[in-house]
Amino acid sequence: MQVPLFVVEESEASASCSAAGVSPLRESPVLACQDNLAFMEALPDGQFKLIVTSPPYNIGKDYESKTSLKAWLESQKQVIAECVRLLHPQGSICWQVGNYVRKGEIIPLDVVLYPVFAELGLRLRNRIVWHFGHGLHCAKRLSGRYETINWWTLSDDYTWNLDAIRVPSKYPGKRHFKGPNIGKLSGNPKGKNPSDVWTFPNVKNNHPEKTVHPCQFPVELVERLVLAMTEEGDAVFDPYMGVGSSIIAALKQGRAAWGCDLVPEYVETAQDRVRQLRAGTLRTRPMNKPVYDPNLPNGGH
């Protein structure tokens, strides 16, 4: 079933964004209920500064049929090649995946996908470990509590704003105690590099962003990528959009947002989340909120 493109009028978008306290939209979001290859085929080369996504992992979720790893890889090759065509010369692709599990054996999907990106000429900048607290409890191996985001660029000249994603230093007032810089601050007063290990709660039932989707991105995770890898007004695309978490992250930060998904219910939920964002009623977890720590009073909140 085809749901028509969802395009919001510019004037409506700007007015409601300022009411909601989010950056005004440079362009209306484009959300399509369509197969991603068909959607991308119609788009011109080089338009997206960031393509960020989490494809189906082939593990038998509601929205996927479990296929062989070989067939999954073949379909990923086609989609990734199209994404590379649509990527801006200074752009980034962030591909978030976990493990494929076969008869108790785990196969890390980013390892399987590495040659696909490398053969298309992309360069791997980071393999970001996304650590989270909740998931299945395994009996015969350690319970999995991370997935990865592989960050690829087309060239060495890529958009990168480290200052936009710095996090508080552990010892902000620490100074050099010897050498030519004695007495000066030893760290960056703007905060420290967030490193390549990121802890964000995954979206389970008690998360404020939970919708009908079984496998959502936390918005704050995508916001960090958007802030670091794009400028205001740049275009962000998610070819496996789900309920539009990447769309929300892009719009919150004043970027143009494009996405598509096959399932009408997910696209409708994404549309609804955009409307709620505009109205100032969408609940998202703030980017710098500490993660709940049972050892601290009130969990550290």
Ligand SMILES: C[S@@+](CC[C@H](N)C(=O)[O-])C[C@H]1O[C@@H](n2cnc3c(N)ncnc32)[C@H](O)[C@@H]1O
């Ligand atoms: C892991 S989920 C992504 C969830 C998303 N990150 C979010 O926050 O909602 C993968 C999504 O890909 C969609 N999908 C699967 N095959 C697709 C295709 N060929 N074209 C577009 N979307 C597809 C599924 O319906 C599912 O919602």
